[in-house]
Amino acid sequence: MIELRGRTKFAVVEPEPGLSILKHAIKYKVDWGHMCKKGTCAKCRCFVSEGNEYLDGITDEEWDRLEPEEFEQGYRLACQAVVKQGAQRIVAVNKPYF
């Protein structure tokens, strides 16, 4: 399952491999910040407290937009973080800079 915590809404949803965290949030009507959907605005930035291993690797767009320490801490861009096949528990909270 994926736990998604948006600005005011929370949902626990079935993981769909190939979909990004942001696409899950939109599909399940979680109020998750986003604008560009291509890795530049960082409105979709999120903290992944569990299940980072079930997400595809960090994209070039994320390396350009976030700092290396943020990845170490567990931050990703939800529009870039795609759920892998066989994903189990993922917990993500929308944490934009402002």
Ligand code: FES
């Ligand atoms: S929606 Fe803009 S970086 Fe993800």
